[in-house]
Amino acid sequence: MQPSRTIYMGENLVIVESPAKAKTIEKFLGSGFIVKSSFGHIRDLSKKNLGIDIENGFEPDYLISEDKTKVVSELKNLAKKSKTVWLASDEDREGEAIAWHLQEALELDKSKTKRIVFHEITKEAITNAINNPRDVNFNLVMAQQARRVLDRLVGFELSPILWKKVRPKLSAGRVQSVALRLIVEREREIQNFEAKSNYKIEGTFHPEQSEQSSILKAEITHRFSTSKEALNVLELCRTGNFIVTSTEKKEHSKSPAAPFTTSTLQQEASRKLGFSLSQTMRVAQNLYEAGLITYMRTDSVNLSKVALNSSKKVIDNLFGPEYSKTRQYSTKSKGAQEAHEAIRPTYIENRDIEAGAQEKKLYSLIWKRTVASQMSDAILEKTQINIQTKEIEYPFVATADIITFDGFLKLYIESKDDENSEENLPMLLPNLVSGTSMDVIEILATEKFTQKPPRYTEASLVKKLEELGIGRPSTYAPTISTLGQRGYIIKESREGNERSYHQYRLYDGDIKDTIKKEIWGTEKNKLFPEDIGILVTDFLVEHFRSIIDYNFTAKIEEDFDKVATGKLVWNKLISDFYTPFHSIVEDTLATSKPTNAERLLGVDPKTGKSVYSRLGRFGPLVQIGEADDPDKKYMSLGKGQLIETITIDQALKLFELPRVVGEYNNQEIICAIGRFGPYIKYEGSFISLGKDNNPYDIDIDKCIEIINNHKIKEAQKHIKSFPEQDIQVLNGRFGPYIKRGKDNFKIPKNVDPASLEIEDILKIIDSAGSTKKSTVSKKGTAAKKSTPTKKSTTTKKSTPTKKSKTAKSK
DNA sequence: CAGTGAGCGAGCTTCCGCTTGACTT
Numbered sequence: 041m042q043p044s045r046t047i048y049m050g051e052n053l054v055i056v057e058s059p060a061k062a063k064t065i066e067k068f069l070g071s072g073f074i075v076k077s078s079f080g081h082i083r084d085l086s087k088k089n090l091g092i093d094i095e096n097g098f099e100p101d102y103l104i105s106e107d108k109t110k111v112v113s114e115l116k117n118l119a120k121k122s123k124t125v126w127l128a129s130d131e132d133r134e135g136e137a138i139a140w141h142l143q144e145a146l147e148l149d150k151s152k153t154k155r156i157v158f159h160e161i162t163k164e165a166i167t168n169a170i171n172n173p174r175d176v177n178f179n180l181v182m183a184q185q186a187r188r189v190l191d192r193l194v195g196f197e198l199s200p201i202l203w204k205k206v207r208p209k210l211s212a213g214r215v216q217s218v219a220l221r222l223i224v225e226r227e228r229e230i231q232n233f234e235a236k237s238n239y240k241i242e243g244t245f246h247p248e249q250s251e252q253s254s255i256l257k258a259e260i261t262h263r264f265s266t267s268k269e270a271l272n273v274l275e276l277c278r279t280g281n282f283i284v285t286s287t288e289k290k291e292h293s294k295s296p297a298a299p300f301t302t303s304t305l306q307q308e309a310s311r312k313l314g315f316s317l318s319q320t321m322r323v324a325q326n327l328y329e330a331g332l333i334t335y336m337r338t339d340s341v342n343l344s345k346v347a348l349n350s351s352k353k354v355i356d357n358l359f360g361p362e363y364s365k366t367r368q369y370s371t372k373s374k375g376a377q378e379a380h381e382a383i384r385p386t387y388i389e390n391r392d393i394e395a396g397a398q399e400k401k402l403y404s405l406i407w408k409r410t411v412a413s414q415m416s417d418a419i420l421e422k423t424q425i426n427i428q429t430k431e432i433e434y435p436f437v438a439t440a441d442i443i444t445f446d447g448f449l450k451l452y453i454e455s456k457d458d459e460n461s462e463e464n465l466p467m468l469l470p471n472l473v474s475g476t477s478m479d480v481i482e483i484l485a486t487e488k489f490t491q492k493p494p495r496y497t498e499a500s501l502v503k504k505l506e507e508l509g510i511g512r513p514s515t516y517a518p519t520i521s522t523l524g525q526r527g528y529i530i531k532e533s534r535e536g537n538e539r540s541y542h543q544y545r546l547y548d549g550d551i552k553d554t555i556k557k558e559i560w561g562t563e564k565n566k567l568f569p570e571d572i573g574i575l576v577t578d579f580l581v582e583h584f585r586s587i588i589d590y591n592f593t594a595k596i597e598e599d600f601d602k603v604a605t606g607k608l609v610w611n612k613l614i615s616d617f618y619t620p621f622h623s624i625v626e627d628t629l630a631t632s633k634p635t636n637a638e639r640l641l642g643v644d645p646k647t648g649k650s651v652y653s654r655l656g657r658f659g660p661l662v663q664i665g666e667a668d669d670p671d672k673k674y675m676s677l678g679k680g681q682l683i684e685t686i687t688i689d690q691a692l693k694l695f696e697l698p699r700v701v702g703e704y705n706n707q708e709i710i711c712a713i714g715r716f717g718p719y720i721k722y723e724g725s726f727i728s729l730g731k732d733n734n735p736y737d738i739d740i741d742k743c744i745e746i747i748n749n750h751k752i753k754e755a756q757k758h759i760k761s762f763p764e765q766d767i768q769v770l771n772g773r774f775g776p777y778i779k780r781g782k783d784n785f786k787i788p789k790n791v792d793p794a795s796l797e798i799e800d801i802l803k804i805i806d807s808a809g810s811t812k813k814s815t816v817s818k819k820g821t822a823a824k825k826s827t828p829t830k831k832s833t834t835t836k837k838s839t840p841t842k843k844s845k846t847a848k849s850k
Numbered sequence: 851c852a853g854t855g856a857g858c859g860a861g862c863t864t865c866c867g868c869t870t871g872a873c874t875t
Contacts, residue, residue, distance in 0.1 A: 212865080518867090
């Protein structure tokens, strides 16, 4: 259903946000329409300064973003030649703003400009949109402007306070600072957590005079707080007469999860595929650009009619109609704007695709989740059997979940974050009637420890942020990576510790006590706060609690909505926020003291001096002696150590390094920890110790062994040398390569490195060099345009040397 | 690449959301 009048080439310009979207839409619209993309926002507040005229009603100073000048001039040209310009950015606050900025920046005549929206990219939806144009919704635009201005005010007033009071180049903002606070507060909960132990009692039974095959495992759901209580129960089990006191069967159903949004895709890709946030988004982008999935930055769980229909067909074909159940999901998350569909395969008929390995995996996950969301409930039968002896207050309970109809489980099971939950293996329970006498085979009382709260993963933090309504699909991944870049947090794995626990076993009439060992607290790819992150959070919470409040965004969003519906003027909102906010800013700048989180750990027994931990210019350190002590000593904190948790013993231990282990061939062997971990310094070269060796207690023999191994490896490294040209052929981590001066060159795969002569090598370098040169020249031209910063750094470079000379002469 | 922990002081850093490339080991 196209507009009835004839349309000529170039008469209509449609502008969308994404270039991939532009391509598909162009196909649907056919001749008479040119579809272009704005590549997102085209204008933003000036970056040089605040970009807001506070005195003048918070008037924003918008500039065309540097990387968008080309797109904007191109669009402007096309708009001039077009009779009608259709602004087809997304139907949410940001999309409406993009439409308005386009209208302004392209200087579009209102009479020839039309605003259209569609939620799904189908021919029907698009032609329907074309037939129902409207004007730009100015109230919605002003709501976006309020959001933008508020974020700028918060970010650009808070960050400079941190530069002054904590450390330069730090940042704070409405979203990132709350995300950071979540991580810091969780870490404190974990540090303050005291694991308590209790006893879990499990038994294995079988019906009297039956075969061993009808074994039944059951446990007492109550936990016993002391070993004495547990032993008492075991004692009673030894003599007790167990009978089945009840059997129960209950049917229940389980429904599939909604189709993917950005946040749930990130969570599942992390749990099921081990992808990081950025990896998930990069791979999804590839799938999107190849036309294989719908848009990957969305908060909507909605599926188009086309998708529902083809899902049904696919399910009917693959599993039969009894497995199909068409469902439409609704969004639960706060502040969702739902400008797009859920993330789904473009063509659900395609179960498999031709693509890279990661793309295939992620596509398959999306396909399964989408299709499963349109499948019937699974029906499960829960059986519970209670076994009890009258001497013991609590029954032993055996449960089993049996799937009577698998439904969507045939395709997809959503995974959980809780890695500690024990795997529920489907266990068949024997058919038993009440009153059946049971024999005890074995009873175990095992000491269990309460679990500390889990540290966040990237994905579980995104989940939390989404629950709080903080951040948007396009910012989840970048926000968390910013926290890392600022040095606030680190994503890493840490090894657990060993601990022992008691297990009492009743078997064959005897009760035995064994002490077993387990590893606990192992962390894999978790988010840990760094000292600077803790310090910044404490500072912000102390002075700006209302902004760092978990509900701040949710509250201010209500106001943005009022602006969007015309009930509130945007700069009234801003003014009401800014007046009290700015006075706290001024007050904090004037009164708060620079902070370094200094903490007195205790006294060094050797010297009697005080030991402190604090933040130094280059990071966290421990210090022996007062600030005015000329002989005071420093050491950097080790990996995983924090200013607020390091103990005096751990601190003193740091001063044991660097340590002279001994001599070998009249040369000192020194052990220390550097930026890349523990190392040996010997004959002027540095040898990594690896993580299996401890620099504090490694002995001389082991050191010599490592040194000799290192020498052998070094010798193997050299394949050939051409000293005259300063060229070497070396064995590296990734195979043989050519080294000239500081530059490395790849050797083509089919070439034997040992056979290379100097002529061959120069050829290889030449061919590699030509590509290198071209990139260098590109950089040069790019630099010409944006030089002010570069120039100033180069001109400055000459001065420091002069200064250092004068300093020396002093 | 394996170490820093004074001062002097100019000039710089920074936010959130919307989009893709252009980069290197």
